[in-house]
Amino acid sequence: MLKISHIVTSIESEASGLSYSVPSLAKAQAGLGSDVALLSVGTPGKAHDSGVVFETMPRDLSSIPVLQRLYISSELKKRVAEPGADIIHNHGLWMMPNIYGSLARRKNRDVKLVTAPRGMLSATSLNFSPIRKKVFGHMFQNRALDAVDMFHATAESEADEIRALGYRQPIAVVPNGIHDDVPARSPGRTGRDKVVISIGRVHAKKGLDRLIKSWAEVTKRFPEWRLVIAGPSEKGHSEELTGLVEQLSLTTVEVRGPVFGAEKQRLYADSSLFVLATLNENFGMTVAESLMAGTPVICTKGAPWSGLETQKCGWWIDHGIDRLTAQLCAAMETSEDEIDAMGQRGRAWMKSEFGWETIGRKLIDAYGWLREGGDPPSCVRIT
Incomplete structure (x- = not known):
C-alpha cells in the first residue's frame, strides 16, 4: 500500500x-x-x-x-x-x-x-x-x-x-x-437562457478585459444576449472590469462575485455558452465543469483544450478580440438543437476520460x- x-x-x-x-x-x-x-x-x-x-x-x-x-x-x-x-x-x-x-x-x-x-x-x-x-x-x-x-x-x-x-x-x-454527479441541462429544454458565462478567478491573466471589449461588438448584433462574469476579484481586477463596462456603456454585462455549490451548477446548466478567454492556463477546471453540465465552451488556445474541436463540444480559438468576437457571433447563431447535442457530447467526454x-x-x-x-x-x- x-x-x-x-x-x-x-x-x-x-x-x-x-x-x-x-x-x-x-x-x-x-x-x-x-x-x-x-x-x-x-x-x-x-x-x-x-x-x-x-x-x-x-x-x-x-x-x-x-x-x-x-x-x-x-x-x-x-x-x-x-x-x-x-x-x-x-x-x-x-x-x-x-x-x-x-x-x-x-x-x-x-x-x-x-x-x-x-x-x-x-x-x-x-x-x-x-x-x-x-x-x-x-x-x-x-x-x-x-x-x-x-x-x-x-x-x-x-x-x-x-x-x-x-x-x-x-x-x-x-x-x-471532474465528478460525474453534476446535474446537466435537460436536452431540448425550451426557453434556453441567452446567457454567456465566464466563471473563475477574476485575474488579469484570464483575458476578461478582452472578452468585455469583444462583447461591445457582439451586443450590437445580439442585444438580447447577456454576459455574466462571476468569480473572486484578485488585486482589484473586478473593479477594473466594472470600470471598463461603464466606459463602454454596456448594459448587458454583469461582473459579480464568486458563486458556489448549487448556484454555480445552475449557472453552468442554464447558460447557453461558457467562455474562457485566458492568456495562459495549465488546465482550466471551469471548462471541465461546464462540459459536465452540458454547456458548450469557447476557449482560447491559452488553455490545453484542443479536444473541444475533436470531440465536437466547443471551439478552441486563437487569441485576439476580433477572433473571439467572430466565434461568439457564430456560436450565438448555432441552433438550439446543435447546442444541446454539443453539450451532450461534452458531458459524455468528461465522463469517459476525466x-x-x-x-x-x-x-x-x-x-x-x-x-x-x-x-x-x-x-x-x-x-
Whole structure:
C-alpha cells in the first residue's frame, strides 16, 4: 500500500481550483487502496473524509503584511518531515508550504517528491510579480525544483513549459478530473437562457478585459444576449472590469462575485455558452465543469483544450478580440438543437476520460514506477 502525502498551501477558498482538485484526487487515491493524507495551512484541525486524513496547520507570522502572504507554518514543515510517506505530492509554487516537501526529500532519500506546478511555470504566470518570484526563486524555489523526482503536469503544454525551463526529470502528464454527479441541462429544454458565462478567478491573466471589449461588438448584433462574469476579484481586477463596462456603456454585462455549490451548477446548466478567454492556463477546471453540465465552451488556445474541436463540444480559438468576437457571433447563431447535442457530447467526454478514479489510478501507476522502476506507464514522459 502506497502512503501518499499531498501538500497544498490552502484549500479553504472554494473559488480556488486546488481546493476542488487536490481533495478530489486524494479521495480517489484513497478509494483505490492508498493511505492518503492532505496537508495544508489554515484553521488548525484534523478530519477524516472518504479515507483521507485532512490535516490543517496554523500559519505563522500572520500579522506581518509581507510574510503572511508566504503561508509560513513551522507545524506543517515539521509534519511533512516526519518519516513514513512513500510519495510527497506537492501542488503549486511560490509559497513556503511548496518548499517543505523538498526539505523533507533532502533528509529522507526513501521518499519520492512529485511536484505539480499547476500552471505557475508558464511564461505568462512568471511575468506576474516577476521581482518577487525572482527573489523567492533564488532563496527557496529553485532548489526545491531541483530536488523534484517527477513533475506532474496537467497537460502536454505544461510539460513543454517545464522542459523549456531546463528541467529534465520525468513528467507525468495527467489532467485534473471532474465528478460525474453534476446535474446537466435537460436536452431540448425550451426557453434556453441567452446567457454567456465566464466563471473563475477574476485575474488579469484570464483575458476578461478582452472578452468585455469583444462583447461591445457582439451586443450590437445580439442585444438580447447577456454576459455574466462571476468569480473572486484578485488585486482589484473586478473593479477594473466594472470600470471598463461603464466606459463602454454596456448594459448587458454583469461582473459579480464568486458563486458556489448549487448556484454555480445552475449557472453552468442554464447558460447557453461558457467562455474562457485566458492568456495562459495549465488546465482550466471551469471548462471541465461546464462540459459536465452540458454547456458548450469557447476557449482560447491559452488553455490545453484542443479536444473541444475533436470531440465536437466547443471551439478552441486563437487569441485576439476580433477572433473571439467572430466565434461568439457564430456560436450565438448555432441552433438550439446543435447546442444541446454539443453539450451532450461534452458531458459524455468528461465522463469517459476525466473521472477521478481514472485520474487517481494513472498517478498511482506513475508513483509506483518512480519507486520501483521498470517500463514507465504511458502517461510518463522521460524526454
